[in-house]
Amino acid sequence: MIAAAWRRLRAVPSWQLTLGAALLVLGFLMTAQAGVEPSRVRYTTQERPPLVETATQLQREQDALKSQILQLRAQVEELEASSAGNDALVTAANDQLDQARLAAGLVDLQGPGVVVQLEDSTQPVPPDGAAADDLVGAADLRAVTDELWLDGAEAIAVNGERMTATSGITDVGSSILLNGAYLQPPYQVVAIGPKDLYERLMGSASFAAFVRARVEGYGIRLGAGSLDKAVVPAYAGAVSLGYAQSVSSSAPSAPPTAPALPVATATGTSRGATPSGGATP
Numbered sequence: 001m002i003a004a005a006w007r008r009l010r011a012v013p014s015w016q017l018t019l020g021a022a023l024l025v026l027g028f029l030m031t032a033q034a035g036v037e038p039s040r041v042r043y044t045t046q047e048r049p050p051l052v053e054t055a056t057q058l059q060r061e062q063d064a065l066k067s068q069i070l071q072l073r074a075q076v077e078e079l080e081a082s083s084a085g086n087d088a089l090v091t092a093a094n095d096q097l098d099q100a101r102l103a104a105g106l107v108d109l110q111g112p113g114v115v116v117q118l119e120d121s122t123q124p125v126p127p128d129g130a131a132a133d134d135l136v137g138a139a140d141l142r143a144v145t146d147e148l149w150l151d152g153a154e155a156i157a158v159n160g161e162r163m164t165a166t167s168g169i170t171d172v173g174s175s176i177l178l179n180g181a182y183l184q185p186p187y188q189v190v191a192i193g194p195k196d197l198y199e200r201l202m203g204s205a206s207f208a209a210f211v212r213a214r215v216e217g218y219g220i221r222l223g224a225g226s227l228d229k230a231v232v233p234a235y236a237g238a239v240s241l242g243y244a245q246s247v248s249s250s251a252p253s254a255p256p257t258a259p260a261l262p263v264a265t266a267t268g269t270s271r272g273a274t275p276s277g278g279a280t281p
Contacts, residue, residue, distance in 0.1 A: 105164040105235040109155045113192040113230030114201060116144055119185050121219030133218050136185055138171045140214060141178075144189050145169070147207045151200040153191040155232040159183045162235040179237045190230050198226035 101107050118141070121134035145156050145163060156163045161178045168178070175182040191197065201207055201224065214220040 105155065105162045108231065108234045109192055110229055110231045111154075111192045112195045112197070113153070113190060113227050113232075114148070114198045114224060115227055115230065116148075116189040116191075116201075116222070116224045118144065118187045118189070119221040121221065123219035134220070135174070136176075136187055136220060138169045138176050140210075140220065141169050141176060141187060141189065143210050144207075145191075147201065147204055147210070148189070148191040148193070148197075150206075151193065151197055151204060153193040153197060156189065156191045157232045158189050159187060160233055162233055164235050179235070190227075190232055192230050192232050198224070 098107075102109075118136045120136055123134065125131050125134055141158060145158070148156055158169070158178055159181075161167075161181050161183065163178070170177045172182065175184060176187070177183070194200075211222060215222050
């Protein structure tokens with residue numbers, strides 16, 4: 001019987017045997033895959049809650065970062081607005097500083113003005129006269145500069161030395177002292193002021209009296225003329241606080257003040273004078 005079965009098996013074509021073996025292997029693989037699938041499904045189901053929690057946490061962190069970005073943007077806008085206000089304060093402070101520098105004579109100025117030149121007399125000294133009377137002195141320069149202030153001058157320089165509220169003109173031997181500088185003749189007084197400053201000077205009765213007394217009386221040489229563009233240099237000396245005191249709550253409301261001195265307002269826009277970097281003409 002076994003021999004008969006073997007003969008029947010050998011009678012089966014080889015391709016049928018190969019196909020049967022292939023189907024057998026495929027069935028085995030499908031059975032094994034079906035046995036593994038439930039455990040994989042259980043694994044995926046077990047891992048899902050942590051992933052969901054992680055995604056939720058990341059979303060919360062992203063929302064917090066968005067909120068922080070909005071807050072930082074608001075702070076930047078506030079700082080920009082504050083910076084604009086600070087810029088306005090700085091600009092106002094700089095404007096006040098510029099006005100103070102102008103008033104103190106610390107800025108070069110240019111504009112319409114006049115020039116007055118004084119030189120010693122060349123006439124012989126009379127027997128009953130004094131040689132000093134024929135020389136230009138501090139009193140002569142004070143008379144001319146005072147007259148120019150009264151006529152509306154805004155800035156004055158004598159031989160390139162800018163006059164300020166604390167400037168004093170004094171005689172020192174044969175020289176004249178101004179701002180710590182020793183001046184020698186000829187003395188050139190340059191003043192900036194209104195366009196008709198020269199006409200005001202020439203029409204002044206006190207200046208005419210000065211000319212009669214010093215020019216006609218002692219031969220002092222004097223020349224004057226108008227300038228379309230006069231230049232007055234800045235004060236080059238040291239700036240120090242010369243008169244000040246602290247004010248307390250018990251101090252009198254109106255403490256005594258130092259005597260007023262002639263001072264140029266140095267407001268170039270109001271009278272035609274403008275800041276300049278030039279030198280003495």
